[in-house]
Amino acid sequence: AAAAAAILLVIGLGAGFTGADTDTFIYAGCSPSKYQPGTPYEGNLKSLLASITDAAPNAAYSSFANGTGDGAAAYGLYQCRGDLGNAECAACVRDALAQLGQVCPGAYAASLQLEGCYVRYDGTNFVGRPDTAMVYRKCSASTSADAGFLRDRDAVLGALQAAAADGYRVGSSGSVQGVSQCLGDLAAADCTGCLAQAVGQLKGACGTALAADVHLAQCYVRYWASGYYFRPSQA
Numbered sequence: 001a002a003a004a005a006a007i008l009l010v011i012g013l014g015a016g017f018t019g020a021d022t023d024t025f026i027y028a029g030c031s032p033s034k035y036q037p038g039t040p041y042e043g044n045l046k047s048l049l050a051s052i053t054d055a056a057p058n059a060a061y062s063s064f065a066n067g068t069g070d071g072a073a074a075y076g077l078y079q080c081r082g083d084l085g086n087a088e089c090a091a092c093v094r095d096a097l098a099q100l101g102q103v104c105p106g107a108y109a110a111s112l113q114l115e116g117c118y119v120r121y122d123g124t125n126f127v128g129r130p131d132t133a134m135v136y137r138k139c140s141a142s143t144s145a146d147a148g149f150l151r152d153r154d155a156v157l158g159a160l161q162a163a164a165a166d167g168y169r170v171g172s173s174g175s176v177q178g179v180s181q182c183l184g185d186l187a188a189a190d191c192t193g194c195l196a197q198a199v200g201q202l203k204g205a206c207g208t209a210l211a212a213d214v215h216l217a218q219c220y221v222r223y224w225a226s227g228y229y230f231r232p233s234q235a
C-alpha cells in the first residue's frame, strides 16, 4: 500500500485531504480465546463473515446476528468510511476480512480497522450497546506549540464534534484537516458524546502533536497538519 494514491474528499464540510490507500492497516484487536473448529460458533461465524462480504457492495454499514444460543450465536458489523463508493467499500471490506483472518486466526472475537473500513465480530452481542472504551490511539512524534496551528486544530476538532449528524465528517481550518465517524447504529446524541470523549483523548493524550488518531469502540476522530498524515511507513 504505497502512499501515492491521492483521495480527494469534497463532502462534509467541504475539505479535501490526501490520504493513504483504503486498505492501509490501522489496528486490529483479537481476543486471546479461540473458538474450537467444528463448533456451531464456527459455522455461525462463517455465515456472518459471508453475509458481511455479500452486504458490503450495497451499504456502507450493516450489522448481523447469525445463529442463536449462548456460545453459538455470532454477532458482527462492518462500516466503510463515509466518502467511499459501493465498489471501494466492498473492496475494502474484502481486504479487511482477509487481513482479519491472518492477524486474528481462530479468534473468538476480533476487530480490524483499515483506512477505509472497519469490521468487528464477537460471540457476545455488542451491536448498538454503548461502549466508549478506547481501542487505539496514535500521536505523531512531531509537535508544534505554534498558536496558529493550535487554533486551527481546535477549530477542526470543534467542528467535527458539533456536526456529527450523518455520522461522517471532514473538516479543515488553515493547515489542519480532520475526519470523524460514528458507527451506523449510534444515535445522534450518543455519537456526539462519543466524539467529545475522543476529542478529549486527542487533546489530553496527544498534547500538541501535529497529527493524532483516536479510535473508541464506536467512533473515531483524526486530525493532521498538512504533510503530517500518517503513512504506512510510520506505523
Ligand SMILES: *[C@@H]1O[C@H](CO)[C@@H](O)[C@H](O)[C@H]1NC(C)=O
Pocket: 047, 048, 050, 051, 063, 064, 065, 066
Ligand atoms: C446472517 O444473519 C443475517 C441477519 O443478521 C441474515 O440476513 C443472513 O442471511 C445470515 N447469513 C447466513 C449465511 O445465514
